[in-house]
Structures are given as structure tokens and as C-alpha cells.
Amino acid sequence: MKKLLITGGARLSGTVRIHGAKNSVLPVLAACCLCTSPCVLHNCPDIEDVRTALAILESLGCKARREGSTLCIDASGLSKFRVEKRLAGKMRSSILFLGALLARCGKAELALPGGCPLGERPIDLHVKSLSKLGARFSFEKGILQAAWRERSDGDVFLPRPSVGATENLLLACALMNGTVTLHGAAREPEITDLIGFLRAAGADIRGAGSGDITIRGVKKLHGATYTILPDRIETATYLCMAAGCGGDVALRRCDGRLLAPVIGCLREAGCEIRSVGSEIALKSSGKLTAVSPVTTAPYPGFPTDAQALLMAAVLRAKGESVFQETVFERRFLHVPELQKLGADIVLSGKTARVRGVAHLHGAMLRAEDLRGAAALITAGLLAEGESEVLGLSHLARGYENLEQNLKNLGAAIKSVDIPAPFVYNT
Ligand code: UD1
Numbered sequence: 001m002k003k004l005l006i007t008g009g010a011r012l013s014g015t016v017r018i019h020g021a022k023n024s025v026l027p028v029l030a031a032c033c034l035c036t037s038p039c040v041l042h043n044c045p046d047i048e049d050v051r052t053a054l055a056i057l058e059s060l061g062c063k064a065r066r067e068g069s070t071l072c073i074d075a076s077g078l079s080k081f082r083v084e085k086r087l088a089g090k091m092r093s094s095i096l097f098l099g100a101l102l103a104r105c106g107k108a109e110l111a112l113p114g115g116c117p118l119g120e121r122p123i124d125l126h127v128k129s130l131s132k133l134g135a136r137f138s139f140e141k142g143i144l145q146a147a148w149r150e151r152s153d154g155d156v157f158l159p160r161p162s163v164g165a166t167e168n169l170l171l172a173c174a175l176m177n178g179t180v181t182l183h184g185a186a187r188e189p190e191i192t193d194l195i196g197f198l199r200a201a202g203a204d205i206r207g208a209g210s211g212d213i214t215i216r217g218v219k220k221l222h223g224a225t226y227t228i229l230p231d232r233i234e235t236a237t238y239l240c241m242a243a244g245c246g247g248d249v250a251l252r253r254c255d256g257r258l259l260a261p262v263i264g265c266l267r268e269a270g271c272e273i274r275s276v277g278s279e280i281a282l283k284s285s286g287k288l289t290a291v292s293p294v295t296t297a298p299y300p301g302f303p304t305d306a307q308a309l310l311m312a313a314v315l316r317a318k319g320e321s322v323f324q325e326t327v328f329e330r331r332f333l334h335v336p337e338l339q340k341l342g343a344d345i346v347l348s349g350k351t352a353r354v355r356g357v358a359h360l361h362g363a364m365l366r367a368e369d370l371r372g373a374a375a376l377i378t379a380g381l382l383a384e385g386e387s388e389v390l391g392l393s394h395l396a397r398g399y400e401n402l403e404q405n406l407k408n409l410g411a412a413i414k415s416v417d418i419p420a421p422f423v424y425n426t
Contacts, residue, residue, distance in 0.1 A: 004403065005387040006380035008362065008411035009302070011286065012247035014409045016238050018254040019045035020069065020228035022398050024193040026093035027167045028228065029053040032073040032192060033100040034175055035201050037223035041071045041255075044228055048397040055060040056097060068073055074223075078104060084141065086109035091397065095123055095164055098146060099171030102135060107147035113358060121328075129156045130172055133180065152362030155166045161186035161211065161298045164258055167194055168393065169215075174203040176217030183214045187259050188299040193229045200224035230278070231295070232258040233371065234399065236306040239263070241378045241406070243271045244313035246286020249409060249414040256280045265291045267309055269317055290319030290356060296327050308334045308375035315343045315354040324351050334372035337365045341383045359384055367391030370398045377402070381411055 011125030020043035026408040030053070032039045044050060046069070054064045054071070065072045081101045088094040088111040101108035113123070123144075127137050134151040137144060152186035153176070158165055173180040185191070187209055195208040201224040204216040242249040243266045256263060256275025263273050263280075269288040274281045291314060296304040304327035314321045315338065325331045335347050340363040344355040352398040369374030373395040380387035392415070395402065406413050 002415040002420045003376065003418050004380075004392065004413060004415050005218075006272065006377065006387045006389065008247065008360070008381050008385065008387065010381070010382040010410050012242045012245050012249055012406070012409040012411060013379075015114045015250045016405050017252045018235050019043070019400050021050055021190055021193070021231040022047060023163070023188070025050055025228045025232075026091075027096050027190065027194045028101040028197045028226065029057060029071070029073065030093070030096035030196055030213075031171055031201070032057065033062070033075050033078055033097070033104050034171065034198075034221045035220050035223050036076050036220060038072060038074040038076070039201070039223045039224040041073065042225070042227040043230075044069050044071045045231065045400045049093065051089045053089055053416040054095065059084060059087060060101075066205055075104075081105040081107050082104065082109040083111065088113055092121065092164070094125060095172060096167055097132070098126060098144070101166035102130065102146055102172045104176040107145075109143055109145050111142055125158060125160070126160045126168045127227055129158060129165060129169055132156055133173070134378070135172070144242065146286055150365065151176060151178075153180050155181050155183060157220045158182065158184035160184070163188050164190065166191055166213075169390050170194060170198065170205065170213070173196050173215040173217060174205070174221065175219070179214060180212045181313045182215070183211065186292065186298055187211060187231065189229060195223060197226045200226050211378045229249055233303065233305045235259055235280065235401070236262045236303070237378075238405070239266055239273075239280065239375045240306070240309040240313040241381060242258055242282050242409070243269060243284045243288065244286065246284050246316070247409070248283045249387040251280045251282075253278050260300070261381050262306050262310065265268060265294060265302070266313070269291060269314060279286070286287055288314055288317035288352075290314060290317045290321040293322040295324040296331075298327070304328055304331060304348065305371050307331060308371045309378060310354065311354055312375040312378035312382070314354060314356065315341075315360060316358065316382060319356060321354045321356075322351060322352065326350065333368040337367070337372075337376055338379050340365060341379050341387070343379070361385055362387040364388045365390070367394050370394045373400065374402070377406075377413070378388060381413070383404075
């Protein structure tokens with residue numbers, strides 16, 4: 001078990017190569033279950049959630065092999081339709097095997113998914129919308145069982161644009177007789193990426209990037225070669241870190257168009273940002289001003305996954321920045337930890353008011369979720385003196401090479417082993 005030691009105060013300068021998007025590669029890996037010949041996926045991050053998805057594929061009878069950032073998946077031998085508890089409980093995206101296995105096997109059995117503890121994370125929208133299309137569900141001894149009874153097509157309405165429910169519907173309906181139109185679908189770029197992969201494998205899906213998606217079922221999907229889009233939240237992470245610390249960084253192999261709200265806030269805070277093609281360059285003096293109120297919202301709004309990151313960046317900014325979280329009910333788990341560093345944050349329901357302070361001091365911090373972990377590291381980099389960050393298992397689920405990348409940018413950061421008697425809930 002490890003913790004990170006950070007000595008704050010360094011400016012960040014240099015180049016970072018952004019990896020493929022965690023939230024794209026996970027649904028695409030589930031989609032590989034639908035393909036009866038091998039798939040080759042480029043630009044796949046080597047992170048814990050991807051390792052869990054590969055373990056699930058192997059447990060179902062698929063073959064999976066990594067060569068650098070390329071994954072080769074052969075689902076021709078898929079023979080099981082049950083995702084075991086020890087794997088399903090490790091991440092939220094295990095729920096996507098529900099749609100994938102329903103499509104491929106006509107039935108699925110899954111233990112309930114894990115993931116970040118961001119409050120209630122029900123799967124009612126997944127279950128209700130698949131039920132509308134003829135799936136029948138039962139829940140026994142912690143296992144959700146699903147099977148098609150009378151398959152029907154037609155229109156499905158999502159009352160809120162759930163990313164996971166949209167992905168499950170795309171997966172479940174790609175192989176069928178008939179046409180399903182999904183209204184109120186989520187419009188995240190990672191959904192467009194999943195549709196891009198499914199189309200490359202022979203699916204007939206229209207309306208990617210809009211709230212209305214039409215899926216004309218096909219009989220079979222073949223293998224496909226596909227490149228996963230860049231991770232916009234990893235991109236936001238380095239931008240917020242460099243903005244808060246001050247510095248001059250260039251991010252390669254990313255896409256600034258997917259991050260307009262975050263880039264807009266960082267510019268407003270005083271950063272100079274140039275986004276051209278697949279590169280974003282940011283210059284910051286580290287002396288930021290507060291940003292206009294930020295309200296998280298489904299894409300193309302301000303991403304909930306970047307809320308903690310931007311908050312950490314503006315802890316020393318002049319003035320008051322207000323953050324309203326509308327997507328998840330418990331997405332301020334980082335706030336009490338940031339307060340340990342001397343941050344002036346007042347939390348009231350869904351709103352956090354951050355008044356910039358002149359100085360932050362080092363403290364011992366414990367991460368409770370993935371993006372919160374990156375926010376605590378950002379704050380540690382801003383603080384004077386030494387900070388410790390525990391709870392790194394969350395970080396490993398979503399970031400490849402973060403520590404080394406920060407070292408390369410000039411940060412004083414290192415991971416050290418936690419002595420065995422102190423390894424408790426880290
Ligand atoms: C995905 C992302 C996560 C991101 C989130 C919102 C992945 C692996 N994770 O999570 O990083 O923060 O989108 O952009 O892609 N909800 C229901 N019932 C449901 C499903 C969702 O009430 O059946 C609610 C959730 O509790 C939440 C909101 O809808 O409040 C959005 O959830 P959703 O879009 O489904 O997020 P995830 O797919 O879990």
C-alpha cells in the first residue's frame with residue numbers, strides 16, 4: 001500500500017501525453033462482447049478499471065491481450081453470461097456488461113456494480129428502459145438476473161440523460177430485429193465514441209452526439225480496429241494543476257473542443273490557453289482570480305468529473321468561486337480534506353463557496369473517490385510544505401503514470417510504502 005508525499009510550491013513546466021479516455025474504453029470493451037471476430041483497440045490507458053474490464057472479459061471466455069496501448073480482444077469464444085461479484089464490485093462500468101450480454105447471449109447475470117461512492121447511484125433507468133424493450137429482471141442474493149422475454153422495438157424515453165443507461169441501451173439494441181429510438185440520450189463524447197466503435201463493427205446507429213439516437217438492429221457484428229478518443233478529464237486534470245501552481249505546459253494528443261467549459265473557466269481565472277488540433281498549451285502565473293459560478297451539468301455543460309479539479313485550482317484565487325453540483329449528490333467528498341490545508345470553503349447542500357486564501361499549508365489527506373484524489377494532489381502541489389495523500393487505490397482506477405508525469409513537469413512528488421501496521425482503509 002502506498003501514499004504520495006508532495007512538497008508544494010513548484011511551478012509545472014513541460015509536456016504531457018494524454019491517454020485514451022477511461023470512460024470510452026470501458027464501454028467499448030463491453031461492446032467487444034458483441035463481436036464474433038477479433039477487435040483491435042488503440043490508445044487504451046493502462047489503468048485499474050481497464051484491467052478489471054479485461055478480467056471480466058476473460059472470465060466470460062474471451063481472449064484479451066495488451067501490446068503497449070493496444071488491446072486485442074477476441075470474444076468469439078464467449079461462453080458465460082455471469083459477471084462475478086469480485087469483479088463487478090470493483091467498478092461502476094461493470095453494469096455495461098448487462099446490455100452487452102443481453103445482446104450476445106439473450107441473458108445476463110451480474111452482481112451490483114461498484115465505483116466511486118458519489119451517493120445513490122441507482123440503475124433504475126437501465127432496468128426500466130430495458131424492461132420497456134422486453135427484458136425481464138429478478139434480483140436474488142445480490143445478483144441481478146436479466147433475460148429477454150418478448151423483445152419489442154419502438155421508442156424509449158430516458159427521463160434524465162444517464163451516460164451508463166444510454167450505453168447499456170446502445171449495447172442491448174445493436175443486435176436485434178427491429179428499430180429502437182432512444183430519446184433523452186446522454187450526449188457525452190464517450191457515447192459518440194462507443195457508437196463509432198459499434199458502427200465500425202457493422203452496427204447501424206444514427207444520431208450520435210444528439211439526444212435522439214436511432215438503432216436499427218443487425219444480425220451480427222464483426223471485429224473492428226478502433227482508436228479510443230483522448231481522455232478529456234485527464235486533460236482537465238493537468239490543466240487545473242498547472243493553472244493553480246503556475247507554469248507552462250503543453251498537453252499532446254488531446255482534444256480541447258471536448259473541454260470548452262473547463263478551458264473557459266481557466267481563461268477567466270487568468271490563464272493563457274491555446275488549443276490547436278490535438279495540442280493544448282497553458283501558461284499561468286499561478287495568481288488566479290475567482291471564476292463565475294460553475295454549475296455541473298450533462299455534456300456539453302461543465303463536467304461533474306472536473307468540479308473537484310477546478311475547485312482545487314482556485315483555492316488561492318482572488319475572490320469567491322461558487323460551485324453547484326447537480327449531477328451527483330455526494331460529490332463534495334474532497335471539501336473536508338481541502339479544508340485541512342487551510343482552504344476557505346463553505347458547503348451548503350449542493351453548493352460550495354470557495355474564498356481564495358493567500359496561503360495553503362501541508363496536511364495529511366485521504367482521497368475518497370477518483371477525481372477527488374486528483375484534486376487533493378492538485379491542492380497539495382499548491383500548498384506550502386509537505387502533504388501526504390492516502391487513498392491512492394481510487395487514483396489507480398483512472399490515471400496512468402500521474403506521478404511520473406508530475407515529476408517530469410517539475411513537481412516534488414513521490415510515492416512511498418505505508419508501513420504495514422498503518423495500512424488501514426487506504
Ligand atoms: C458516467 C461516468 C462518470 C461521470 C458520469 C456523469 C463512466 C464510467 N462514468 O457515470 O465519470 O461522472 O457519467 O457524467 O462513464 N442515475 C439514476 N438512475 C440510473 C442511472 C443514473 O438516477 O439508472 C443518476 C445518477 O445517480 C446520477 C445521474 O443519473 O445522479 C447521472 O448518472 P450517469 O450519467 O448514469 O453516470 P454514470 O454512467 O454512472
